[in-house]
Amino acid sequence: MNATPPHEAKNRYLKDKSTDVTDSTVSNYKTTLNIFCDWLCDEAGITTLNTLTSDEIQQFKEWRLERVKTITLKTDMTCVKDFIRFCEHINAVPDGMHGLVRIPKPNREDEVADAVLTGDEATKILEYLEKHEYASLRHVIFAVLWKTGMRRSSLYALDKRDFEDGAKPYLRVRHRPETESPLKNKSRGERDVRISGEVAGIIRDYLRFNHNGGEDEHGRTPLLMSSHGKRCEPSTIQRNIYTATRPCHYTGECPMDRDLDECEATSYNTASKCPASVSPHALRRGYVTEALNAGQPKEVTADRVDMSHEVMDKHYDKATKEEQMERREDYLVDV
Numbered sequence: 001m002n003a004t005p006p007h008e009a010k011n012r013y014l015k016d017k018s019t020d021v022t023d024s025t026v027s028n029y030k031t032t033l034n035i036f037c038d039w040l041c042d043e044a045g046i047t048t049l050n051t052l053t054s055d056e057i058q059q060f061k062e063w064r065l066e067r068v069k070t071i072t073l074k075t076d077m078t079c080v081k082d083f084i085r086f087c088e089h090i091n092a093v094p095d096g097m098h099g100l101v102r103i104p105k106p107n108r109e110d111e112v113a114d115a116v117l118t119g120d121e122a123t124k125i126l127e128y129l130e131k132h133e134y135a136s137l138r139h140v141i142f143a144v145l146w147k148t149g150m151r152r153s154s155l156y157a158l159d160k161r162d163f164e165d166g167a168k169p170y171l172r173v174r175h176r177p178e179t180e181s182p183l184k185n186k187s188r189g190e191r192d193v194r195i196s197g198e199v200a201g202i203i204r205d206y207l208r209f210n211h212n213g214g215e216d217e218h219g220r221t222p223l224l225m226s227s228h229g230k231r232c233e234p235s236t237i238q239r240n241i242y243t244a245t246r247p248c249h250y251t252g253e254c255p256m257d258r259d260l261d262e263c264e265a266t267s268y269n270t271a272s273k274c275p276a277s278v279s280p281h282a283l284r285r286g287y288v289t290e291a292l293n294a295g296q297p298k299e300v301t302a303d304r305v306d307m308s309h310e311v312m313d314k315h316y317d318k319a320t321k322e323e324q325m326e327r328r329e330d331y332l333v334d335v
């Protein structure tokens with residue numbers, strides 16, 4: 001067995017994974033494994049992985065559980081298990097050690113996030129944006145995310161040329177990692193996404209009246225551009241959604257009865273502090289739920305949003321028991 005230091009093995013693992021996953025995923029793995037390797041070195045006194053035991057991995061798991069939720073620990077330990085499997089491959093730890101890494105099983109309530117934007121809320125927000133912020137950057141961001149259910153990263157990756165404004169308008173979602181706009185599922189996530197004439201009109205007017213034009217450092221013209229003439233960062237998309245979904249923004253009233261003059265969440269940069277605002281992911285859940293409730297086939301919805309049926313059922317379909325019953329109504333037969 002090789003005498004491989006923890007951080008050296010970690011660096012080799014991250015280099016190996018970089019060919020299979022996106023940069024953001026590699027970054028997440030790096031964060032988790034830095035914590036794990038630091039703990040091995042500082043707390044367990046391990047200088048080379050050939051002395052690592054399953055008990056020390058379990059001790060790390062128990063130490064980590066005191067600091068994070070079970071769902072986070074599950075993600076951490078899944079990463080650690082894959083890392084240990086790689087360490088077996090480079091002969092740094094005994095064969096079969098990855099099988100001794102125990103992954104926690106959060107209950108369903110811990111594992112599934114519940115934040116979702118409802119159809120009624122989305123309608124009110126769209127009406128407000130149509131009247132007061134028509135064809136603005138925020139209007140385009142909200143309308144596209146709500147009406148397509150696409151990921152924030154997919155919206156970020158769109159170029160002006162990806163907007164096909166014809167009789168049947170659509171958006172081209174493409175994986176372009178060489179110019180810093182990868183898709184979560186890489187080339188498998190590439191697809192053309194049909195949009196309504198209404199959404200196409202919003203994009204068309206945005207490009208005509210509020211788009212800065214120009215190109216980014218890669219010679220591309222982003223669909224979404226900041227006021228500084230650059231591609232809108234994912235954080236900008238996020239902040240615009242938090243702002244648009246803050247109730248006081250589109251209704252003028254606070255459902256929590258806060259004093260709007262004193263509330264810390266009323267600015268663009270602090271909108272996420274509003275308990276009633278939601279992230280872009282809540283729009284994705286809302287779209288999936290509303291589409292299925294409206295009778296859109298699961299296969300069509302899954303392909304449109306680039307999602308597996310299993311993930312859709314577990315994490316995105318937020319239909320109530322009554323809504324689920326109503327979906328079955330048209331298929332029932334009297335026997």
